[in-house]
Amino acid sequence: MRITAEGLSWSVAGTQVVRDVSADIAPGETVGLLGPNGSGKSSLLRCLAGLRAPDAGTVRYDGEPVQDWSARRIARHVAFVEQDSAADSDLRVADVVGLGRTPFRDRWRGPDATDRAVVAAALERVGLTALAGRSWKALSGGERQRAHIARALAQQPYALLLDEPTNHLDVKHQLELMRLLTGTDQTVLVALHDLSLAARYCDRLLLLHHGRLIACGTPAAVLTTERLAEVFEVDADLTTDTLGHPVVTYRGRSAAPLPRHPDPPFESL
Amino acid sequence: MSADPLAPKPTADLLLSPGSPGSPAPAGRPGRSTAAHTLLFLLAALALAGSMAAAVRIGTADVGWTGLARVLGTRLGLGVEPLPPLLDSLIWDLRLPRVLMAALVGASLAVCGTVLQAVTRNALADPYLLGVSSGASTGAVAVVVLGVGASALGVTGGALAGALSSFGLLLLLLRRTGLDSARIVLTGVVVGQLFTASTSLVLMASADADTTRAVTHWLLGSMAPARWDTVVVCAVVTPLGLVTAWLCSNALDGLAFGTDTAASLGIGVRNTRMLLLVVTAALTAVAVATVGAIGFVGLIVPHGVRFLVGPLHRVLLPYAALAGAVFLVWTDALARVAFAPREVPVGVITALLGVPLFLLILRKRGEL
Numbered sequence: 001m002r003i004t005a006e007g008l009s010w011s012v013a014g015t016q017v018v019r020d021v022s023a024d025i026a027p028g029e030t031v032g033l034l035g036p037n038g039s040g041k042s043s044l045l046r047c048l049a050g051l052r053a054p055d056a057g058t059v060r061y062d063g064e065p066v067q068d069w070s071a072r073r074i075a076r077h078v079a080f081v082e083q084d085s086a087a088d089s090d091l092r093v094a095d096v097v098g099l100g101r102t103p104f105r106d107r108w109r110g111p112d113a114t115d116r117a118v119v120a121a122a123l124e125r126v127g128l129t130a131l132a133g134r135s136w137k138a139l140s141g142g143e144r145q146r147a148h149i150a151r152a153l154a155q156q157p158y159a160l161l162l163d164e165p166t167n168h169l170d171v172k173h174q175l176e177l178m179r180l181l182t183g184t185d186q187t188v189l190v191a192l193h194d195l196s197l198a199a200r201y202c203d204r205l206l207l208l209h210h211g212r213l214i215a216c217g218t219p220a221a222v223l224t225t226e227r228l229a230e231v232f233e234v235d236a237d238l239t240t241d242t243l244g245h246p247v248v249t250y251r252g253r254s255a256a257p258l259p260r261h262p263d264p265p266f267e268s269l
Numbered sequence: 270m271s272a273d274p275l276a277p278k279p280t281a282d283l284l285l286s287p288g289s290p291g292s293p294a295p296a297g298r299p300g301r302s303t304a305a306h307t308l309l310f311l312l313a314a315l316a317l318a319g320s321m322a323a324a325v326r327i328g329t330a331d332v333g334w335t336g337l338a339r340v341l342g343t344r345l346g347l348g349v350e351p352l353p354p355l356l357d358s359l360i361w362d363l364r365l366p367r368v369l370m371a372a373l374v375g376a377s378l379a380v381c382g383t384v385l386q387a388v389t390r391n392a393l394a395d396p397y398l399l400g401v402s403s404g405a406s407t408g409a410v411a412v413v414v415l416g417v418g419a420s421a422l423g424v425t426g427g428a429l430a431g432a433l434s435s436f437g438l439l440l441l442l443l444r445r446t447g448l449d450s451a452r453i454v455l456t457g458v459v460v461g462q463l464f465t466a467s468t469s470l471v472l473m474a475s476a477d478a479d480t481t482r483a484v485t486h487w488l489l490g491s492m493a494p495a496r497w498d499t500v501v502v503c504a505v506v507t508p509l510g511l512v513t514a515w516l517c518s519n520a521l522d523g524l525a526f527g528t529d530t531a532a533s534l535g536i537g538v539r540n541t542r543m544l545l546l547v548v549t550a551a552l553t554a555v556a557v558a559t560v561g562a563i564g565f566v567g568l569i570v571p572h573g574v575r576f577l578v579g580p581l582h583r584v585l586l587p588y589a590a591l592a593g594a595v596f597l598v599w600t601d602a603l604a605r606v607a608f609a610p611r612e613v614p615v616g617v618i619t620a621l622l623g624v625p626l627f628l629l630i631l632r633k634r635g636e637l
Contacts, residue, residue, distance in 0.1 A: 051532050075535030082530050088392075089525045090580045099523055103535035108516045110583055148530075155534070 001062050001077060001158035001187050002027050003048060008057035010047050017043040018054070019211040025159075025189055030182045032198035033191040034222075035208030036232050041191040042083065042163050044208065048189065049161045050074040061159075075103035079152035083163040083191075093139065093147050094132040097122055100154030122150040125180065141168035149177065159187035166194065199223055199246040207231060219246050306584065313591045317372065320595050324368045324602040329609055330359055340365075362496070370495035371601040371615075372594035373503045374560055375570075376511065377552040379593025382567020383574075383586060384514050384545050387521040392572070392630050393454045396553040397564035400461030404435025405550075405557035406488055407464045407471070413484065414475050425502055428554035435460050436546055447528070448542065490563035490616020492601045499559040510552040511590055517541055518583040525580075563597070563616045565623020570596055572626065 003025040010018040018040045025031050035041050046052045048059055050066055058065050061077055079100070089096070100122065101115040111119070123129045126146040131139070139147065145168045152160055160181065166174040174194070178201040181188045192198040198205055199219035207215040207222050209231045215222045223246050228236045235251040326337055332352065340360045342349035351357055378396060385394035396402050408431020409424050440448070442456050468488065472481050514521075520541045523531040532538045556563070570593040571585070578588050597615070600622075604615040 049533055051529050071532055071537050072535035075533060080533035091525065095581060099534055102519050102523055105519060108518050108583060
């Protein structure tokens with residue numbers, strides 16, 4: 001599914017968080033959304049997921065404006081994974097993943113055979129089949145994040161929007177998750193902090209700064225030393241891995257070196 | 270896009286693709302099967318019927334099972350020999366409506382607690398602790414004392430207005446943080462105190478001593494004022510409220526993960542929340558209008574039932590209703606006989622049971 005943003009702006013409490021963002025995400029593409037903390041990534045994702053009504057501009061799914069769509073209709077097209085969706089719940093993992101079937105069920109109906117099959121497949125996809133009967137409370141942060149992704153997959157969406165899904169994951173699961181996202185037919189828009197991870201797995205990158213989209217294109221085109229210095233305020237070296245993906249190495253922020261303590265006088269020993 | 274909801278979705282193939290060839294539904298989900306649930310539910314319903322029959326018997330004047338059968342037989346026109354008129358009236362006009370009322374109010378309060386705990390994402394939410402019962406009391410007392418319309422419907426209407434205004438005040442005070450703020454219980458207690466004070470003020474300012482005594486007893490929560498006319502109001506409103514809440518089961522489950530995740534699942538969070546708050550206010554108001562503010566039922570019962578049948582609302586809500594009914598029928602019976610012939614307001618007993626549980630939950634959350 002193609003997701004289009006046309007001149008999106010959104011503000012909260014008088015502060016403009018998203019400023020005049022226009023972008024076009026093609027069907028099946030995996031797009032990384034980059035930017036420092038507070039650059040408007042989460043807000044832009046929420047606008048695109050239909051969870052916030054933009055002050056100006058239009059969100060289109062396959063060319064159709066979605067502002068008049070019901071929440072249910074949107075949920076049948078797009079799944080959204082929050083950054084920290086904490087819950088002190090006793091729900092079993094399979095039931096949490098089963099929440100992804102909500103937009104396909106009557107308001108009170110329980111899961112049917114299709115729902116259960118989809119849930120089982122989604123659990124298998126993220127490697128949580130063995131924990132299906134486990135209580136949500138007993139999961140680690142990483143397992144919860146994977147369960148949320150399984151819940152999103154159970155929604156059988158045309159597009160997946162994820163807000164920093166690799167946050168709680170160890171390296172192995174980060175790589176597995178990115179492979180999972182890029183291996184799908186769905187359109188994927190994923191906010192990420194790890195620039196190298198984004199460069200390696202995303203087809204294209206969007207770079208946000210103070211709510212504005214300041215760069216958009218292939219990883220090699222978007223990630224330049226000058227932009228990283230300007231947007232993230234870091235000195236970074238850009239190299240290329242064996243597959244031709246950019247790799248970012250940080251030199252640390254240019255700051256005065258820490259003062260070295262003089263050696264203690266010999267007598268005090 | 271010409272969205273045909275039934276069109277095969279690309280991801281359906283994907284999820285069930287060769288990688289995971291038609292992964293069969295996990296056979297025998299760890300939960301109970303539908304048949305087992307039906308049986309369990311029937312048993313619980315039977316337990317309620319038995320409890321109610323037993324509770325009608327229990328009291329200062331014991332008529333025995335045959336006496337109870339004779340009262341019911343007389344009313345059904347079965348041609349049995351009626352009891353002496355005074356005894357018959359005691360059972361039919363006082364005790365039977367009282368037990369029915371206890372069952373209806375118990376079910377209402379338990380479901381209100383379950384719903385409020387999901388909507389506010391707070392394990393301590395309950396109509397009493399959030400000040401809704403106190404608001405309803407103020408409304409009801411205002412109608413009774415000022416004599417605006419002292420019929421059962423008038424008092425219920427006053428209680429409803431009071432319950433809704435306490436919700437309104439709560440929402441106003443929490444407008445910045447939202448309903449799932451951790452401060453909701455504290456704010457609710459403050460709102461409750463305000464309405465309790467208003468009730469006392471209305472009483473002291475305008476009622477005579479007799480009314481004050483009657484109303485005070487009722488404010489502690491007592492089944493004694495239950496009569497057939499109030500039971501009828503309750504019997505109409507309560508099932509409607511319970512069914513409405515049950516129809517929102519999936520939304521209640523989704524709310525566990527917060528507003529955004531729930532909305533992304535296609536749940537109309539704002540509307541569902543408003544609908545459920547109005548339903549809760551109505552259920553609480555109908556209960557309070559007759560029997561006063563009975564606390565902690567909405568706290569005790571949902572926690573116990575969740576422990577037994579799990580947190581999925583489609584299953585939890587019906588059991589909470591049944592368990593709430595059984596619970597209040599028995600606590601009311603206890604209230605009648607514990608210090609007979611004097612009667613303890615049932616709210617005193619539920620509070621004595623509820624406070625330790627409240628502390629236990631606080632402790633479990635690491636706040637004590």
